[in-house]
Amino acid sequence: MKVLITGCAGYIGSIAADLFLKAGYKVVGIDNFQTGYKQPIDILKKRYANNFIFYEKDLKSDLSEIFERNKDISSVVHYAASCVVDESMKNPYKYFANNPNSTLNLIETITKYNIKNIVFSSTCALYGEAQYVPLDENHPTNPNNVYGESKLMAEKIISWYGKIKKLNYIIFRYFNVSGATEDGVFGYSKNPSTHLTENAVRSALGIAPFYLTYQKTNTFDGSPIRDYVNVLDLDEAHLMAVEKLKNLKKEKFQEIINLGTGTGNSVLEVVKKVQELTGKKFDIKASDNPRQGEAPKLIASIKKAEKLLGWKPKRKIEDSVASLIKWYTKNPQGWEK
Numbered sequence: 001m002k003v004l005i006t007g008c009a010g011y012i013g014s015i016a017a018d019l020f021l022k023a024g025y026k027v028v029g030i031d032n033f034q035t036g037y038k039q040p041i042d043i044l045k046k047r048y049a050n051n052f053i054f055y056e057k058d059l060k061s062d063l064s065e066i067f068e069r070n071k072d073i074s075s076v077v078h079y080a081a082s083c084v085v086d087e088s089m090k091n092p093y094k095y096f097a098n099n100p101n102s103t104l105n106l107i108e109t110i111t112k113y114n115i116k117n118i119v120f121s122s123t124c125a126l127y128g129e130a131q132y133v134p135l136d137e138n139h140p141t142n143p144n145n146v147y148g149e150s151k152l153m154a155e156k157i158i159s160w161y162g163k164i165k166k167l168n169y170i171i172f173r174y175f176n177v178s179g180a181t182e183d184g185v186f187g188y189s190k191n192p193s194t195h196l197t198e199n200a201v202r203s204a205l206g207i208a209p210f211y212l213t214y215q216k217t218n219t220f221d222g223s224p225i226r227d228y229v230n231v232l233d234l235d236e237a238h239l240m241a242v243e244k245l246k247n248l249k250k251e252k253f254q255e256i257i258n259l260g261t262g263t264g265n266s267v268l269e270v271v272k273k274v275q276e277l278t279g280k281k282f283d284i285k286a287s288d289n290p291r292q293g294e295a296p297k298l299i300a301s302i303k304k305a306e307k308l309l310g311w312k313p314k315r316k317i318e319d320s321v322a323s324l325i326k327w328y329t330k331n332p333q334g335w336e337k
């Protein structure tokens with residue numbers, strides 16, 4: 001079976017490509033290297049030879065050649081996006097121009113080629129300020145940044161195509177994705193990063209300094225709790241989603257599903273795990289001025305993922321930390337351009 005993976009030169013998409021190929025799928029990958037890298041593509045080509053075909057292509061351009069040449073693509077897993085929150089607030093044009101438009105062009109093209117199944121990477125950023133926790137999929141959407149809004153726009157495009165063109169879809173809303181592959185071969189390269197676990201591991205390995213400050217808040221250890229889902233667990237959910245859609249007979253399947261751990265970890269817990277597993281200490285400061293709107297606890301309800309897909313995360317934060325130690329030991333600066 002052949003799947004199309006967009007954004008397969010990026011962090012989550014390259015790990016997904018490896019996972020799908022290992023599971024016996026043929027993969028057609030697309031990326032324009034906006035934030036992706038050539039190295040993971042070269043490794044995938046070496047590992048999987050002709051089972052992996054790659055196109056350097058912008059999703060907003062004419063994609064018909066790819067589908068003409070690969071008429072047996074049966075599902076699309078759409079990871080490609082611009083996805084840095086701070087950047088989206090400085091450069092809204094880039095986010096509104098890329099995320100909804102590339103999704104629209106992709107989806108218009110796949111419906112022309114009669115491809116009926118799509119799995120889409122969305123984000124918990126579109127929920128905005130939490131009105132209750134755990135956040136379930138019925139929580140109101142009220143993004144407080146352009147990135148989240150642009151993903152919500154893409155979700156709406158998909159759901160309209162679902163209504164009109166009978167497209168089956170699974171929209172996954174991820175919480176905080178963390179970790180690398182267990183062999184440390186594929187991992188996260190954004191630098192500087194806003195990811196706590198990645199920054200803490202880099203600091204402990206002496207790659208880049210990181211002085212953690214966190215907002216004192218009303219949780220069991222006084223530091224904020226966030227939901228760190230392991231990247232392999234997350235990509236395994238996409239594999240299960242593709243299988244689910246592939247096995248549909250005539251029924252429709254159009255769902256929005258959160259992916260997280262359902263429990264979360266406090267900032268201090270994460271940092272302590274990093275210190276424990278690396279044997280290195282670094283400074284931690286608590287700030288007395290809580291940031292406006294900073295929620296003490298943001299975790300996902302993952303009941304729907306379990307009920308509809310039978311998915312449950314298998315890995316813990318220590319597994320993510322251990323994989324990141326391997327990854328950053330091999331690639332201190334991540335992939336390099």
Ligand SMILES: NC(=O)c1ccc[n+]([C@@H]2O[C@H](COP(=O)([O-])OP(=O)(O)OC[C@H]3O[C@@H](n4cnc5c(N)ncnc54)[C@H](O)[C@@H]3O)[C@@H](O)[C@H]2O)c1
Pocket residue numbers: 006007008009010011012013030031032033034035036037057058059060078079080081082083098102121122123124174175176177178
């Ligand atoms: N990393 C996280 O914690 C997180 C959390 C929630 C959601 N997500 C979503 O997961 C997906 C993957 O994120 P990531 O962390 O791997 O990011 P990434 O930047 O590493 O990967 C995105 C990839 O998409 C490619 N791309 C972007 N626009 C493109 C276009 N128009 N045409 C072709 N390729 C294009 C980039 O070059 C890059 O390789 C994104 O959709 C993101 O919104 C990520």
